[in-house]
Amino acid sequence: MDFTFLGESFLRLIGGVPLTLQLAFSSIALGLCLAILLALMMQSWFRPLGWLADGFVFVFRGTPLLVQIFLIYYGLGQFRPALDEMGIWWFFRSPYYCALLALTLNTAAYGAEIVRGGLQSVPAGQIEAARAFGMSGLTLYRRIVAPIALRQALPAYGNEVILMIKATSLVSTITLMEVTGLAHKLISETFRSFEVFFVAGAIYLAINFAVTRLIELAEHRIAPDLAQANRPAEVH
Amino acid sequence: MINGAQPAVTVEDLTKRFGPLEVLKGVTLTAHDGEVIAIVGSSGSGKSTLLRCINMLEIPDGGTVSIAGEEIRLREKRGGGREPAEPAQIDRLRQKLGMVFQSFNLWSHLTVLENVIEAPVHVQGRPKAEATEEALALLDKVGLADKRNHYPSQISGGQAQRAAIARALAMRPQLMLFDEPTSSLDPELVGDVLRVIRTLAEEGRTMMLVTHEMAFAREVANRGIFLHQGRVEEEGPPAQVFGQPRSERCRQFISSQLRS
Numbered sequence A: 001m002d003f004t005f006l007g008e009s010f011l012r013l014i015g016g017v018p019l020t021l022q023l024a025f026s027s028i029a030l031g032l033c034l035a036i037l038l039a040l041m042m043q044s045w046f047r048p049l050g051w052l053a054d055g056f057v058f059v060f061r062g063t064p065l066l067v068q069i070f071l072i073y074y075g076l077g078q079f080r081p082a083l084d085e086m087g088i089w090w091f092f093r094s095p096y097y098c099a100l101l102a103l104t105l106n107t108a109a110y111g112a113e114i115v116r117g118g119l120q121s122v123p124a125g126q127i128e129a130a131r132a133f134g135m136s137g138l139t140l141y142r143r144i145v146a147p148i149a150l151r152q153a154l155p156a157y158g159n160e161v162i163l164m165i166k167a168t169s170l171v172s173t174i175t176l177m178e179v180t181g182l183a184h185k186l187i188s189e190t191f192r193s194f195e196v197f198f199v200a201g202a203i204y205l206a207i208n209f210a211v212t213r214l215i216e217l218a219e220h221r222i223a224p225d226l227a228q229a230n231r232p233a234e235v236h
Numbered sequence B: 001m002i003n004g005a006q007p008a009v010t011v012e013d014l015t016k017r018f019g020p021l022e023v024l025k026g027v028t029l030t031a032h033d034g035e036v037i038a039i040v041g042s043s044g045s046g047k048s049t050l051l052r053c054i055n056m057l058e059i060p061d062g063g064t065v066s067i068a069g070e071e072i073r074l075r076e077k078r079g080g081g082r083e084p085a086e087p088a089q090i091d092r093l094r095q096k097l098g099m100v101f102q103s104f105n106l107w108s109h110l111t112v113l114e115n116v117i118e119a120p121v122h123v124q125g126r127p128k129a130e131a132t133e134e135a136l137a138l139l140d141k142v143g144l145a146d147k148r149n150h151y152p153s154q155i156s157g158g159q160a161q162r163a164a165i166a167r168a169l170a171m172r173p174q175l176m177l178f179d180e181p182t183s184s185l186d187p188e189l190v191g192d193v194l195r196v197i198r199t200l201a202e203e204g205r206t207m208m209l210v211t212h213e214m215a216f217a218r219e220v221a222n223r224g225i226f227l228h229q230g231r232v233e234e235e236g237p238p239a240q241v242f243g244q245p246r247s248e249r250c251r252q253f254i255s256s257q258l259r260s
């Protein structure tokens, strides 16, 4: 293998890392907010809200992210006059915003299911104990329900974060120059797809290695007892 | 220990149904300050439901509950049943009741110590340092000082139940409610929990205790109540209720318990 070329490729592709991380983490942050909202809608006593949330999840989990990206970026271009009139064309003209929107909506759909699962896993007895001591409303949510749900949901959510980081590679299809986008460009210049994609893969691997460690750290902070119990040896 | 003339709890003509099933059919009882009331009865007789109605985890369909002389206000709900007229009143009165559940229900995301200070700090608004100091004393009392930084998943059932008792005591409740505190414990762990409850009884704490431990009930209680199909079938001094019951049903129940 040509190590000089690998090194050059690495230096080129590393320039795409900020965009990759920016897309991943903005969409994850926005998507999480939306996911929590959707999960609360699903639990709402006002049924139509729940149907709306269920419908959203059904659509965005049931269709490929790539199709969602194309639909938002290319598809909505067909409605340019109307979007122009509404004053939001600037948003849909930008591949960055379209990518961010598609990633956000997509992760929100998966996140909503994870958050809902976490909320449902909170044992009724523990909520009842809190109520028996006079706790209610927001305090009950903030002090008891949310932290227990978070403990349960964190491993699944960590998985979603990893998936999202990898999913950002799809936005190269709408001209964004993140790691994969730069890789395509470099290949079109050099025709050395193996080395370039090899380096691109290594970069994603390194990012996800770091992120996995961070998630493990978070799990340890939030649920030290579970983190310990999950470790194979020395369980009481 | 009598403070004022108001009984800790007064329950009058309490009724509760789950669908077609009438679980409580008019229960009346009073717990005076310093009294230990042991409630026994066969499975399904409504013992848990009675305790849960006292702190409004179940809303009774009829009758009244008063805590320290203050009646809990309920109002008719559209479509049947009742609901709290003023939820804040219930939150306030619940702080006077320390509930201990059969299944502990410790909060799994908090350590033993954090479990004990949670409600004093976040419901009663007490300073954390003060609550912690008091919690450590309580944990010491129930024999868990060395487990204070363990999570509920890391301790035994007997330890969890003693932690749950400390958690309830930390509210400085006027009345402790125990719903079969030893029923989900391995036999060898029951003793530690009963020892703690006995200490509380000796200190003169007001308690209502649902239990299947007849000998223990007879020993610590001032009064026994035998619940049968949602009614108080027999009530009186422990020697009577657990020894020579007047009612035939209670007699049968007691002898069946002694045999098993």
Ligand SMILES: Nc1ncnc2c1ncn2[C@@H]1O[C@H](COP(=O)(O)OP(=O)(O)OP(=O)(O)O)[C@@H](O)[C@H]1O
Binding pocket: B018, B021, B023, B041, B042, B043, B044, B045, B046, B047, B048, B049, B050
């Ligand atoms: N939330 C509920 N919904 C429907 N039925 C209920 C509910 N809670 C209790 N019941 C029923 O009410 C009856 C009395 O229940 P309760 O738990 O008060 O009995 P118990 O005397 O505590 O019995 P045990 O000794 O088994 O704990 C039972 O038949 C039970 O199935």
Ligand SMILES: [Mg+2]
Binding pocket: B047, B048, B049, B179, B180
């Ligand atoms: Mg019961």
